[in-house]
Amino acid sequence: MSNLLTLPLLVPLISATFGILARQHANVQRWISLAGISVYLAIGFILISHVLDQSYLTAQVGGWQAPYGITLVADLLSAIMILFTGLIVFSVLLYSLMTSKPCGFSPAFHPLVHFLLMGASGAFLTGDIFNLYVCFEIMLMSSFALMTLEGKAEQTEGAVKYVVLNLLSSAIFLAGLGLLYAKVGSLNMADISVISQQAVADEKVGPIRLAGLLFFVSFSVKAGMFPFFFWLPASYHTPSPPVSALFSGILTKVGVYALIRLHTLVMPGEVLGYKLLLTMGVATMLIGVFGAASQMHIRRILSFHIISQIGYIVVGIAIKTPLALASAIFFIGHNIISKGNLFLVAGLASDIVGSEKLHKTGGMWKAWPQLGIIYLISAFSLAGFPPLSGFVAKFSIVWATVESQLWWVMAAAIFTGLFTLYSMMKIWVEVFWKDHPDPDRDLTLGKNSRRLMPVSLLAGIIIFLGLGGGPLFDICLRAGEQLVNPAGYIQAVLGEIT
Amino acid sequence: MEIIMSIVIGVCYACAVFLLLQKRLLQIVLGIALLGHSTNLLIFVASGLHGNSVPIIQNGLKELPLIAVDPLPQALILTAIVIGLALFGFSLALAYRCVAVLGHDDIDQITHTDTLDDPISKVDSKVS
Numbered sequence: 001m002s003n004l005l006t007l008p009l010l011v012p013l014i015s016a017t018f019g020i021l022a023r024q025h026a027n028v029q030r031w032i033s034l035a036g037i038s039v040y041l042a043i044g045f046i047l048i049s050h051v052l053d054q055s056y057l058t059a060q061v062g063g064w065q066a067p068y069g070i071t072l073v074a075d076l077l078s079a080i081m082i083l084f085t086g087l088i089v090f091s092v093l094l095y096s097l098m099t100s101k102p103c104g105f106s107p108a109f110h111p112l113v114h115f116l117l118m119g120a121s122g123a124f125l126t127g128d129i130f131n132l133y134v135c136f137e138i139m140l141m142s143s144f145a146l147m148t149l150e151g152k153a154e155q156t157e158g159a160v161k162y163v164v165l166n167l168l169s170s171a172i173f174l175a176g177l178g179l180l181y182a183k184v185g186s187l188n189m190a191d192i193s194v195i196s197q198q199a200v201a202d203e204k205v206g207p208i209r210l211a212g213l214l215f216f217v218s219f220s221v222k223a224g225m226f227p228f229f230f231w232l233p234a235s236y237h238t239p240s241p242p243v244s245a246l247f248s249g250i251l252t253k254v255g256v257y258a259l260i261r262l263h264t265l266v267m268p269g270e271v272l273g274y275k276l277l278l279t280m281g282v283a284t285m286l287i288g289v290f291g292a293a294s295q296m297h298i299r300r301i302l303s304f305h306i307i308s309q310i311g312y313i314v315v316g317i318a319i320k321t322p323l324a325l326a327s328a329i330f331f332i333g334h335n336i337i338s339k340g341n342l343f344l345v346a347g348l349a350s351d352i353v354g355s356e357k358l359h360k361t362g363g364m365w366k367a368w369p370q371l372g373i374i375y376l377i378s379a380f381s382l383a384g385f386p387p388l389s390g391f392v393a394k395f396s397i398v399w400a401t402v403e404s405q406l407w408w409v410m411a412a413a414i415f416t417g418l419f420t421l422y423s424m425m426k427i428w429v430e431v432f433w434k435d436h437p438d439p440d441r442d443l444t445l446g447k448n449s450r451r452l453m454p455v456s457l458l459a460g461i462i463i464f465l466g467l468g469g470g471p472l473f474d475i476c477l478r479a480g481e482q483l484v485n486p487a488g489y490i491q492a493v494l495g496e497i498t
Numbered sequence: 499m500e501i502i503m504s505i506v507i508g509v510c511y512a513c514a515v516f517l518l519l520q521k522r523l524l525q526i527v528l529g530i531a532l533l534g535h536s537t538n539l540l541i542f543v544a545s546g547l548h549g550n551s552v553p554i555i556q557n558g559l560k561e562l563p564l565i566a567v568d569p570l571p572q573a574l575i576l577t578a579i580v581i582g583l584a585l586f587g588f589s590l591a592l593a594y595r596c597v598a599v600l601g602h603d604d605i606d607q608i609t610h611t612d613t614l615d616d617p618i619s620k621v622d623s624k625v626s
Contacts, residue, residue: 130574136579146590155597158611164526167585168518173534174578178541181571234611446499 004050005059005072007043008082008121011036014116023107030097033110037090040117044083051079052475055482058127066493067188071127073493077329078134081257084333087461088249088340089117094454095344095459096242099351106149106215113246116142123254127493128492129180129266130139130187132258136222140166147239153154158235164434169221176214183207190493193265193486212267219262222255222441225314226284229307233291237299237356238305241347242297248306249340253332256313260328262315264483277318285311289419298346298356299433301423302339307383308416309335312397317411319404326480327396330473334381334389334465341378341458348451349431352443358426363436367443370452372432377459379424383467384417389465392473503543510536523596523603527589534582538575545571 015036022028050057051074074082093113119139126132148159151422181187199205215247217228232252236244263277288308295301309331316328347363348371350356363364363373381388384395394417401410436443465472482488514536517529545568553566597603 108617130577134577134581137585141584141588144592148592148595151595151599156592156596156599157608160523160596160605160608161611163589163592164530165519167530167589168533170585171530171537175537175540178537178544178571178574181541181574182544182546185568185571238611384611 003059004043004047005057005074005125006041006061008047008125009118011040012114012118012121012199013045016111016118019111019114023111025320026107029110033093033114034097036114037086037117041083041086041090044079044086047074047133048079048083050074051076052478056488057353058492066127066495067186067191068425070131071188071190071493073127073190073332073489074125075482075489075492076475077257077483078124079478080329080389080479081253082121083252084251084336085117085120085124086457088336089113089246091344091454092242092246092249092340094457095347098450098453099240099242099347108149112132112142112146116146116246116250120250120254124257127189128187129177129189129192130418131263132189133170133177136173136254136258137170139251139254140170141267143247146243146246147235149243150240152238155238156460157413158238158242161231162235165221165228169218172214172221173287176211176218179214180208180211183211185429188493189266190260190486190490193490194494196267198486201405207410208267212262215262215266216259219255219259220280222224222252223240223259223310223314224252224255224284224307225280226287226307227280229287232307233300233303236303237297241299241343241350244302244347245340245343248302248343249336252306252310252324253336255290256328256332258316259314260317260325260483261321263349264325265486267491274318274320276408277314278409281311281314281318282409283311284308284314285412285416289416289423292423293419293426295423296358298350298361298427299343302342302346305420305423306339308420309339309382311414311416312394315409316400319400319406320484321404322477322480322484323396323403324400324480325483326473326476327393327400329479330389330396330476331393334462334477336380337461337465338381338388338390341374341455341462342382342480344451344455344458345375345378346427348373353436354441358430360437361431362434363441363443366431367437371455374430374452374455374459375428375432377462379428381423381462383424383453387463387466387469389462389469392469394468430462499547500543501595503539503547507536507543510539523593523605526605527586527593530589531582531586534578534586538578538582541571541575541578546599 016034019029022032036203057074060066061070061072119135119142122135123132144163148155149164152341182191184191196208199208221228236247285308287309288304292301292304295304313328313331316324316331353361353364355361362391381390382388398410398413507551510532514529514533517525517532518609520526548567551563553562553568553569555562594604
């Protein structure tokens with residue numbers, strides 16, 4: 001029993017509500033927003049320290065015992081996700097407070113971000129699969145509104161694809177949910193886990209596998225996996241940079257989180273084809289990185305890289321040893337921070353050079369070496385250079401493939417790393433290294449220099465994750481072991497019923 | 499009864515997919531709405547059709563009759579309908595906005611965010 005678990009839902013809800021009330025006072029609204037996210041971040045730290053202590057925290061909402069009531073559960077995976085989500089949202093809000101772009105001034109921006117945060121935390125904490133659907137929808141709805149907030153033509157175009165494909169995936173999720181409930185008569189994920197393990201033992205897995213496949217397709221769309229990723233590069237570069245950073249940090253990662261829960265808890269055993277997941281992961285890695293190589297627009301390159309990074313995580317999920325899951329979790333954390341930071345840096349750089357198209361940029365290194373260094377830290381981290389966070393993440397994934405003797409997967413992972421470096425260097429050469437095509441362009445910073453603060457904060461976290469990789473990876477390893485043995489989770493949720 | 503309803507749901511899904519594959523945005527939005535309704539119907543039927551056996555414990559009894567409708571799927575559908583309404587409203591607004599900004603609602607022409615920039619010609623496309 002812990003009321004702590006309701007706070008990651010309540011705090012964003014309260015800050016969003018007060019944010020709406022204070023919509024006519026921009027400054028008040030900003031302070032509310034910043035205060036809300038600071039409290040959220042603090043709760044994230046408290047939560048992870050409690051979970052490290054007690055392994056599982058559960059709260060039966062309204063006192064209704066599981067499996068009849070709605071349960072909130074936090075294991076290490078949930079706590080890690082909440083913490084990293086808090087970190088990226090904090091930096092993005094800080095960044096948007098310091099930007100002069102209209103999106104930062106729209107009275108809807110801050111409340112929508114908090115609603116998005118609420119949906120994401122709900123998805124991370126809920127132990128009820130229908131609640132997962134509802135939280136997905138809260139998150140999607142806020143993201144739809146955030147994407148179209150400025151109402152430009154390109155955003156409308158991107159949003160059409162984003163909205164249609166995500167609604168399609170939600171409908172598939174809901175259909176799977178209905179079929180699963182009809183078969184197992186429960187919505188509690190721990191309870192479903194018990195029933196589906198029983199079904200595997202009885203070899204009556206057919207109907208559950210059908211629902212599992214529907215879930216799988218739906219989560220793959222949301223995670224941006226091959227062959228369902230098309231909405232992502234078509235839309236992620238259209239909203240203002242803080243919103244892109246937020247989306248890249250949260251939305252696809254919630255899809256991946258749901259996939260982890262599906263693969264380890266709801267459908268344990270061989271309900272889902274492991275080879276299918278592995279092949280899709282490798283295909284996602286390669287397609288993403290090739291797509292990025294063909295692009296000549298900063299944020300489009302970064303959008304394609306989101307896809308290729310998702311591939312690494314999916315490979316980790318598919319292999320499903322404690323080490324592989326731990327590396328997938330570490331990778332999620334690393335990717336939330338590095339990728340988010342790259343989007344923020346890209347936004348900052350394009351504000352100064354006046355374009356995001358590579359042939360129209362240049363001269364940033366001379367004008368602004370600090371930003372160049374921050375860019376290099378994030379880019380090298382993404383490509384997997386020591387001593388940055390990406391090195392620990394990629395090394396552990398590759399190690400997990402070696403351990404399972406999946407040589408072709410290992411080869412694909414290393415190859416993808418090299419190509420990631422190619423795209424990152426393309427941005428570096430074009431934006432920072434070469435001279436600006438217009439020699440008269442004023443590249444001074446002015447008020448923009450304040451925005452160095454949030455991006456340096458994230459760069460600091462990247463270095464911290466890399467240098468402190470050992471102890472932090474041990475935490476992820478514990479999380480991985482929790483996931484491989486869902487018995488502890490089931491015991492924590494259902495108590496004596498099992 | 500279940501068989502007839504299954505066929506009806508199948509036809510609904512087929513219509514929804516047909517609409518989703520059309521070229522005009524409004525048809526696609528209607529397709530999404532129909533898809534949502536088909537899914538609601540699917541949940542309803544999958545939980546079993548038991549005529550009018552309401553899940554109410556009668557006077558003098560201590561438990562439900564042997565055949566009673568499970569009320570939970572209906573609660574799920576109710577939630578899904580509310581969410582679906584909000585999403586449908588947003589999609590309609592988006593379609594309207596699309597026509598207002600772009601001047602058409604032809605999906606085949608909404609390709610600017612997907613096409614590659616030409617690095618050689620330095621002319622911006624209208625929307626990029």
